Amino acid sequence: MVRAIGIDAGGTLTKIAYINEEQQLILKHEPSTNLQEVAAFIDAHPEVEKVGLTGGRAEQLRQLVTTEKEFAYVVEFEATLKGVRFLLERENIDLKRAIITNIGSGTSVHYMNDDTYKRVSGTGIGGGTLIGLSALLTGVFNYNEMSELAQQGSRKSIDLMVADIFKGQEIPAPLHPDLTASNFGKVGIDLRSDYKQEDILATVARLVGEVITTLSIQLAQQYEVDDIIYIGTTLKDHPVLREVIADYTVIKQKNPIFLDDQGYSGAIGALNKMRTMKQQ
Incomplete structure (x- = not known):
């Protein structure tokens, strides 16, 4: 049984982070050409009522889901920061300020200052x-x-x-x-x-x-x-x-x-954002 799902639907890969019944974090990915399979994964878990979504192809994915779900959209940069913060804490790295360079299809660069961030540059090279x-x-x-x-x-x-x-x-x-x-x-x-x-x-x-x-x-x-x-x-x-x-x-x-599992920062951030909203 899956308890919560967060998804980062990017231009090349769609990353999935979910919590299973044992409260374990599970990570997987699919090529973004296979959004239908990602939608089928969501549909296969009726016990999950809310799904956290981020990434440029999030809306395309949502339209493919056929079961009734509530989707919590998270701004991509916010999801990335939340995911990075989670991974830093998991690896016991105490870091307040840093540059975060996110290498996807292209590259986006952010300045992290404690729990705030801003995008400071980027390049089509990635x-x-x-x-x-x-x-x-x-x-x-x-x-x-x-x-x-x-x-x-x-x-x-x-x-x-x-x-x-x-x-x-x-x-x-x-x-x-x-x-x-x-x-x-x-x-x-x-x-x-x-x-x-x-x-x-x-x-x-x-x-x-x-x-x-x-x-x-x-x-x-x-x-x-x-x-x-x-x-x-x-x-x-x-x-x-x-x-x-x-x-x-x-x-x-x-x-x-x-960071370990750094490719899943956006999906982890979307998952954590959705779980926080659910608790409020």
């Missing part, structure tokens, strides 16, 4: 970019395969790096030899057609990760905070992207935080 650009350049369309190949690849034959620019000369601070001077820059210098799939996929992950991290770091500096919380299902099962983000954040003297 998980959709990682998947789309990888597929176009390599013909690999499966996300898990992209991730596995990227772990086997190296960007050093494709990216132009600071070390390549200085070629053995002393590199002035604050530059670092492993920093990127130009993403895909070596291709323009030495045009070839024999680049390995795994190297291309590793390089795409680097490009996406660096753009997201650079924006996050600039905002952390602007708001004078040290911690950046990176969330989103794009980070799940892609160690290369996660490593790029973590390493670059540390190089720039900020603290990267990756």
Whole structure:
């Protein structure tokens, strides 16, 4: 038996958070092309009278539900903050102020100040970019395969790096030899057609990760905070992207935080908001 449901219907994935009869938090997801199956999941639980909804495709999902339900809509940014707060508490992380970078199809960046938040920036570079650009350049369309190949690849034959620019000369601070001077820059210098799939996929992950991290770091500096919380299902099962983000954040003297179940922040927030409203 399901006691409560919260759903984040995003552009690429629809995340579901629900409480079972044993009061356990259960998390699952479906591609947002399968909204009919998500609606069927809701319809299959007549004992649940109210459902928390957030995300850009929430209304599309609601229209597919055939049983009588009360839907509690939660603003996406509010749901995300509530979910992050829940996960921080669950992991015993005491944090009042931070930048929250939510990597979905694109990327949205928020400033968290205790229990308040505001959206401070965003970019169209995100998980959709990682998947789309990888597929176009390599013909690999499966996300898990992209991730596995990227772990086997190296960007050093494709990216132009600071070390390549200085070629053995002393590199002035604050530059670092492993920093990127130009993403895909070596291709323009030495045009070839024999680049390995795994190297291309590793390089795409680097490009996406660096753009997201650079924006996050600039905002952390602007708001004078040290911690950046990176969330989103794009980070799940892609160690290369996660490593790029973590390493670059540390190089720039900020603290990267990756929460368990961070891809479900919106769904968890919608669930908690709905349960709070139900108790009032």
